[in-house]
Amino acid sequence: MTNAPLAIDLVPLFSHVTTWVFDLDNTLYPPEARLFDQIEVRMTDFVMEALGVGQEEANRLRHEYWRDHGTTLAGLMRLHGVEPGPYLDRVHEIDLTHLERDAALAEGIRALPGRKIVYTNGCAPYAERVVAARGLEGLFDAIYGVEHANFQPKPDRAAYDIVFGLDGLTPGAAAMFEDDARNLAAPHEMGLRTVHVAPEAAPAEHIHHHTDDLGAFLRRIV
Structure with missing residues (x-):
């Protein structure tokens, strides 16, 4: 019989962190909430109307732009000159009533020492709605959307430079939590x-x- 490996002590690995950066979608809520099922339908509809293509082609372009440009919006802006405001308003007009408040996650975030921010490729008003629906309101010092990065999306380095510069965080004293590995x-x-x-x-x-x-991981940090 072999002994199970001991869990890594995370506390010293995060002891230097003074700013905690959280992505939004599929990070501050679980993928099982399937918000992107709603968002993707709205994205496809927007692409169909903006470019005058059918549903199959719109779906193909939506995925291609996400893959090649970081977000569908970035591809639409760079290749077709689409204005970001109407797009962001439309794709984020989704139903959040099924999102559940997460007291354990809220407690984990609240216990973190230092500054806590949200940084999403969505827009800030949408992020604020999601944060409230999850019972996390009042826990973050700032919420940054793609509009704060001049509509440049993650994973572009320039987007981080802009947002982190706005926030004034020190990268060497920060940690980031994100569902998209890239x-x-x-x-x-x-x-x-x-x-x-x-x-x-x-x-x-x-x-x-x-x-x-995420909630369990945060409890191991503090």
């Missing part, structure tokens, strides 16, 4: 501690930690 590459390069929040791990040199339970 969005942790630039933060890692900048010196942040990186945590991949997802059902399955995606081992990579730019990912320090993985968790499928």
Whole structure:
């Protein structure tokens, strides 16, 4: 019989952190909430109308732009000159009533020492709605959306430079929690501690930690 490996002591690995950066979608709520099922339908409808293409082509472009440009919006702006405001308003007009408040996650965030911010490729008003629906209102010092990065999306390094500059955080004293593994590459390069929040791990040199339970992971830090 072999002994199970001891859990890593996370406290000293995060003891230097004074700013905690959280992505929004599929990070501050679980993927099972399936908000993107609603958002993707609205994205496809917008692409169909903006570009005059059918549903199949709109779906293909939506995924292609996400893959190649970071977000569907970035591709629409760069290749077609689409204005971001109407797009962001439309795709985020979704139903959040099924989101559940998460007292354990709220307690974990509240216990973190230092500054706590949200940084999303969505827009800030949408992020504020999600934060409230999850029972996390009042826990964050700032909420930044893609509009704060001049509509440049993660994973573009320039987007992080802008948002982190606005916030005034010190990258070497910050940690980032994110569901999209590619969005942790630039933060890692900048010196942040990186945590991949997802059902399955995606081992990579730019990912320090993985968790499928953000609340439980935060409790191990403090």
